[in-house]
Amino acid sequence: MKTALVAGIDIGGTNTAFGLVDRQGHIHDRSTIPTQSASAEELVKEVSGEIKKMILNLGPAFVLKGVGIGAPNGNHFSGCIEYAPNLKWKGIIPLCSYFEKELLVRAVLVNDAKAAALGEMLFGGAKGMKDFLFITLGTGLGSGIVSNGALIHGHDGLAGEVGHTVIVPGGRLCGCGRQGCLETYCSASGIRKTYLQKSGIEDSLEIDSAYIFERARQADPVALDAFELTGQWLGLALANAVCYTSPQAIFLFGGLAKAGDFIFHPVRKYFEMNLLKIYQGKIEILPSQLNEGDAAILGAASLLWKTEL
Amino acid sequence: MKTALVAGIDIGGTNTAFGLVDRQGHIHDRSTIPTQSASAEELVKEVSGEIKKMILNLGPAFVLKGVGIGAPNGNHFSGCIEYAPNLKWKGIIPLCSYFEKELLVRAVLVNDAKAAALGEMLFGGAKGMKDFLFITLGTGLGSGIVSNGALIHGHDGLAGEVGHTVIVPGGRLCGCGRQGCLETYCSASGIRKTYLQKSGIEDSLEIDSAYIFERARQADPVALDAFELTGQWLGLALANAVCYTSPQAIFLFGGLAKAGDFIFHPVRKYFEMNLLKIYQGKIEILPSQLNEGDAAILGAASLLWKTEL
Numbered sequence: 158m159k160t161a162l163v164a165g166i167d168i169g170g171t172n173t174a175f176g177l178v179d180r181q182g183h184i185h186d187r188s189t190i191p192t193q194s195a196s197a198e199e200l201v202k203e204v205s206g207e208i209k210k211m212i213l214n215l216g217p218a219f220v221l222k223g224v225g226i227g228a229p230n231g232n233h234f235s236g237c238i239e240y241a242p243n244l245k246w247k248g249i250i251p252l253c254s255y256f257e258k259e260l261l262v263r264a265v266l267v268n269d270a271k272a273a274a275l276g277e278m279l280f281g282g283a284k285g286m287k288d289f290l291f292i293t294l295g296t297g298l299g300s301g302i303v304s305n306g307a308l309i310h311g312h313d314g315l316a317g318e319v320g321h322t323v324i325v326p327g328g329r330l331c332g333c334g335r336q337g338c339l340e341t342y343c344s345a346s347g348i349r350k351t352y353l354q355k356s357g358i359e360d361s362l363e364i365d366s367a368y369i370f371e372r373a374r375q376a377d378p379v380a381l382d383a384f385e386l387t388g389q390w391l392g393l394a395l396a397n398a399v400c401y402t403s404p405q406a407i408f409l410f411g412g413l414a415k416a417g418d419f420i421f422h423p424v425r426k427y428f429e430m431n432l433l434k435i436y437q438g439k440i441e442i443l444p445s446q447l448n449e450g451d452a453a454i455l456g457a458a459s460l461l462w463k464t465e466l
Numbered sequence: 467m468k469t470a471l472v473a474g475i476d477i478g479g480t481n482t483a484f485g486l487v488d489r490q491g492h493i494h495d496r497s498t499i500p501t502q503s504a505s506a507e508e509l510v511k512e513v514s515g516e517i518k519k520m521i522l523n524l525g526p527a528f529v530l531k532g533v534g535i536g537a538p539n540g541n542h543f544s545g546c547i548e549y550a551p552n553l554k555w556k557g558i559i560p561l562c563s564y565f566e567k568e569l570l571v572r573a574v575l576v577n578d579a580k581a582a583a584l585g586e587m588l589f590g591g592a593k594g595m596k597d598f599l600f601i602t603l604g605t606g607l608g609s610g611i612v613s614n615g616a617l618i619h620g621h622d623g624l625a626g627e628v629g630h631t632v633i634v635p636g637g638r639l640c641g642c643g644r645q646g647c648l649e650t651y652c653s654a655s656g657i658r659k660t661y662l663q664k665s666g667i668e669d670s671l672e673i674d675s676a677y678i679f680e681r682a683r684q685a686d687p688v689a690l691d692a693f694e695l696t697g698q699w700l701g702l703a704l705a706n707a708v709c710y711t712s713p714q715a716i717f718l719f720g721g722l723a724k725a726g727d728f729i730f731h732p733v734r735k736y737f738e739m740n741l742l743k744i745y746q747g748k749i750e751i752l753p754s755q756l757n758e759g760d761a762a763i764l765g766a767a768s769l770l771w772k773t774e775l
Contacts (some may be wrong), residue, residue, distance in 0.1 A: 281496045288621040302710060303617050304625075311613070311712020312597035313748070321742045322706040333742055397631040401611060403620020433630045433642055435549075439622070 161222040162215075164208045164260070165458030167269065168200075168228035168252075170193055170243040175204055176451075177211055177219075178458035182280035183428065184451060185219070186211040197238075198255055205259035205278045210282070224256045225263040225460035227453055228383035232313035236266050242332065246282030265386040265460040269293075271308050271317060273445075274301025275463055276407055276456030290404045292319065292396070294413035294420075297332070297341035298347075303401050320344070324394050345412045352383040368417040384416065388423020395424070396431035399440060410452065411447035417444075469533040473517045473569070474767030476535035477501055477509075477561075478580065485760075486520055486528075487502040487767035495520040495758060498564055504556045506547075507564055514568035532771035533565045533573040536581030536762055543623035545575050551641065563695035574769040578602075578762065580617050582754075583610025584772055585765030586717055591755035594700075599704070599713045600754070601628065603722035603729075606641070607649035613711050629653070633703055634751055650719070652700040652720045659691040679725040693725065697732020704733070705740035707765075708749060719754035719761065726753075 166175040169192060174186030188207055192200065195316035204326060212221050224282065228279035230241035232306060236253030238244065267275075274291035277283040283291070287306040291297040298320030303311045309316045321333055328337030341347055345366035351371050353360060356379045372380035394406055413420055425442050430439070471494060475484040478501060501509065521530050539550035545562030547553065565573035576584075583600035586592040592600070596615040601606040603714055607629030611618040614774030618625045629649035630642055637646030638659065650656055654675035660671065661678050665688045681689035710738055722729055734751050741749070757763060 191530060286621075288625075291748075304613060304620070305616065309613050312595075312714035313712055315744050316597075318709040318712075323702060323740060324708045326702065330718055335740070337744070379625075393632060393635065398710070400619055400627040400631045401625065401707070403622055403625035403627075405621035423742035431632060431644070433627060433644070435624050435627075453692065458521065 158223050160218055162212070162219055163222050163458040164224045165454040165456070165460040166204060166224060167228045167272070167453030167457050168226065168231075168238075169269075169453070170229070173204060174199065174454055175208065176454040177208070177221075177254060177457075178455060178462075179266035180462055181212050182455055184454060185215055187454060192395055194232070197246045197250045197252065201252070201255040201259055205256065221260065221262055222278045223262045223456040223461040224260060224266060225272070226256070226267040227457040227464075228266060229269055230349050231266040231268045231272075232314040233267045233271070233308075235309050236264070238266070252400060253362055256453070257259065265425065266462055267308070268299070268317075269456075270299025271301040273299075273410060273447065273452050274303055274408075274456070275459035276309060276452055277410075278303060278453050279303050279459045279462055280447065280453075282318070282408060282443055283406065286383045288402060288404045289396060290319075290397075290402070290407045292409050292413040294409060295411040296346055302402055303404075304344060305383075309402070317393070318381050319398060322394065322397075324390060339394050342367045343387055343394065343413075343461065348383050348387045352380060352387050352417045355379050355382055355386075364395060366413050366416070368395070373416070373419045381419075383451060384419045385423045388420060389427045392427025392429075393431045395442070396433070399436050400433065403436065404440065406441040406443055410447065411421075414444055415449075430447075468529045469527055471521070471528055471530050472767040472770040473533045474763040474765070475513060475533060475535045476581070476762030477535065477547075477553075478762070479538070479542075482509065482513060482517070484517065484575040485763040486517070486524070486530075487713070487764060487771075489771055491764055493763060494764060504560065505558045506555045509585055510561070510564040510568055514565065517569065529758045530569065530571055531768040532571045533562075533569060534766040534771075535561060535575045536579070536766040537561065537571060537580055537767075540577045540581075541623040542574070542576045542580070542617075542619050545573065547575070558671055571771070576617070576769055577626075578586075578765075579608025580610040580708055581657065581762050581765035581769060582608075582719060582756065583612055583717075583765070584617060584768035585756055585761055586719075586754055587612060588768045588771055589764050590761075591717060591752055595714050597711060597713045598712070599628075599707060599716045601704075601718050602720040603653055603654055603718060605653060607653045611711055612614070612713075613746060619712070620687060628703070628707060631703065631706075633699060638727065648663040648699070648703050652703065652722075653697055656724060657692050657696045660695055662687060664688045664691055665697075675721050675725070676724040680726070682728045690728075693728045694732045696722075697729060698736045701736025701738075704739045704751070705742070708745050709742065709762050710732050712745065713749065715750040717752050717754045719756065723753055724758075735762065
């Protein structure tokens, strides 16, 4: 019997990572190329060529089942990347149809955080869960909401923008043009802003979330305070989030989540403190169980495997 | 052929209303009895006796298909009312099993706001919609979230508590014991508090949301200001709510929604003003199309009809 593989493709602002993933979540081959060296169509041709080579190299026991793509502003319903602020390609890019033309198999697209949420469900810590919230704490705050075993897409494919809920009216200016969005406080760039404010340091390129983590390990009170404040904002925001979909668990993923207890401890404390009584003591806040390097590829591939369940 | 009817039962703090509803949403017979005159089991016996009489009176062309119940703190998964603060019955009440014992047909339970949301989808303004938000502005703020054609229940049946998202940390004391919940600002009792604060009037029994509506119609600036402020809070809260499930429309129902433009105008203004760009101009805020007197019965009956779709 042939082994079916899905090409999981993660299109990021800088690099596009892709790999061949089987139903058990093993990555059989993988590669990375720069995203923005070319037009979208040229990138698709290049990635498709690599995928063909990989499949042929693996030998006749393997077949390509489909293509799963995670990308910023990827719309599941249209199969297009729509007005992604962090990509060079402007307007609407019909990515799925480009891939289907090259590889002749079905292509499915979703935004990157939603793809990772599916990866967590199929291959990570959310195995067997039907209701959970997945939060990526990277440059921004991305989210994927799984309810009754399925991603929430919304009527237009644009559900799950928890990072753009306003938590401080009139607060920090957000990349979206509004003020006080959750992601301006709770993300790698958010904690950087908090640290700079609290320390009184002028802007410095050296200071990023890894630097603040390192300072916290050295017991720098300003760094510890920055984590405490971040946890306070995120704990309240997640307590509010629970009121919508009542998840069994909340997974934190991405750069800031790597700070371990420095971030999980205050988040859990303020989460439980702000939670409505009926939810108290039963919702876990957990680190993602996906390996950082694999998550995006596994997540993108999950899009196709999910439809098999 | 026999006509199947569902008994729709709405258990409220004061009265229990019930009626026999066909697949088209016509109510063939109805009645009301006081809720708290008896124990839960006695109430179920009394209501069941009335329902049997109604069916027999309608004649042999009609059969009872099932029982749909909407009740405060009704848990769809357990079929029980769980710790309802506004009912005399304490603890966990296995309401569905009581009804099944009396009427020998399937009984389904859900909280009252979720029942009304289903009623809106089957028989009201949300016909044909798969993604919408339903908000009741009564004594509190209740909500039902429909995503991809189904109610969101969450892992424990307790999803959809939008009224208990904290919008003003450290704000007004809520019945839930926390501070600053949306329902302490945006509900019939919330606007009453706002009006009293703004007018400087000592507490007065005369002042309720109907009174404030009447004052607004007479151009009382304090009443107009109370509606404006309520719209400001609710508009922002709903703009945040959209980030979770990206609904096609938001329906407002209940006492406060009857104030028409006085509430809809500011809500729509602040909603649009606070909305993330990708959602702007495409989500309608609409009055419920359910008749106030029928909504609860239709909503409860929808629970059974919905499973037919």
